[in-house]
Amino acid sequence: MESPLQLLCAVEARYAGVAGPSTRVVTRGRLPGLRVTRSELAALDLPPGLEIETAEDRMPRPGRETTWVLGDAFSGRMQFTSLTAAPKRMVVVDDGLATIRLLELLTARAGTPLLRARATPGPARRILGAAAGLRLRAAARAGRLTIFTALPVPAALSEAVRGLGAELVTHDFAWLRSQPAVAHPRPPESTVVLGTSLVRNGLIHRDRYLSWLFALEGPLAYYPHRREDPGDLAAVRDHPGVTVYDGGAPVEITLRDLRPGQRVLSLPSTAVTSLRVLLSARGVPVESVEVPDDWWTPSATVSLRSHLQMFAHEGASP
The missing domain is CATH 3.40.50 (Rossmann fold)
Incomplete structure (x- = not known):
């Protein structure tokens, strides 16, 4: 995980049961927002079977017969790893509005590269993005891709995603809503x-x-x-x-x-x-x-x- 929202949604995915019976969440080190979020989550009642770790150097490669929970599907590191990793299933969790862009690109014509909205990539980056798109579309066709999101996906896009073979699961932060909010007194301002x-x-x-x-x-x-x-x-x-x-x-x-x-x-x-x-x-x-x-x-x-x-x-x- 590379952002606080990705980390929170990975916890929600475990709670909802879409990430398997046990989940090891590995976050990138040296990111202040992630350090704070890890501390916040540690003070709450985490779903059973969930472990949160920090990778100071390289992020681990998902093993075979595992479920790979992805935060940033546009990350060059993730896309490069996807070329050789062979997880049993992949689950994409929310990474802001980039999640909707990902769905739009996945359901576009075959070969469309997975690139950020403001990216100006060179040839090598385009090739990597195209290869990552092929892997995710192949996983969808094989019934091995789940999109786990709290965002309202437009009806036409939702239909197109499911038409690829992907599972689209929506959530409403059920785990977070079950947790006490006493650690954060509300601000007095209206x-x-x-x-x-x-x-x-x-x-x-x-x-x-x-x-x-x-x-x-x-x-x-x-x-x-x-x-x-x-x-x-x-x-x-x-x-x-x-x-x-x-x-x-x-x-x-x-x-x-x-x-x-x-x-x-x-x-x-x-x-x-x-x-x-x-x-x-x-x-x-x-x-x-x-x-x-x-x-x-x-x-x-x-x-x-x-x-x-x-x-x-x-x-x-x-």
Whole structure:
């Protein structure tokens, strides 16, 4: 696992029984967000048969007759490993909106390489992505591929995925919802804003984003994105009426105890969907902010904008 969300969803996959009777989850070392998340999960009642380890150097290769739980199917390391590994079954867990892109590419024409939306790959990387796509499609045709997701997969795409032979399993964070939230007292602020990586990734203009944020009625609780620029975060921290909470763990863990009278605002993000799943029964609205046209930079193509905002419209906020 290479991100906090991947790790959390691997635990959910074990709890749901799609990852086999025993599961060894290996996370990449030296990543602060993963260290915090491992610590958070260790304090909870993990599903039986689950072990979480850290690989300081090389990630282990899945053995034969095992189930391989994949987080980032676009990772070059994962794709290279897939060429020689022969697991009995593969389970893909959520890695943000990249999960939807993966499904779109898998169901595209044969030979379509598995590459990130903003990638500018050379010939070797394209060949590797194409080979990885062939392996996953072959696993689907053989009934050995499961997609385990909390995201609302569009009906046509869902039908296409199942048409490949893959199993599509949806979940609602049943394990996490069964756990006490006492480790994370809810913030006192009535409005919670989720940070974004879109500025650092060069997709939206910094000044537009900060102007919008600072114009919101406070006080605000701000939960940074793990890839947010430290300089931008310092500006947010220094702004009157904004309290920055440096939890480090996925917001699905840290914010699941919010109560009526509070709300969550976020630019397009997978967290919008997952927090709606976790908080709707509590009467806490999770509102996605539609990105105005003049926020986008030239790096954000029309197709990328559409992909990023595909789940923004339900409960959208101007």
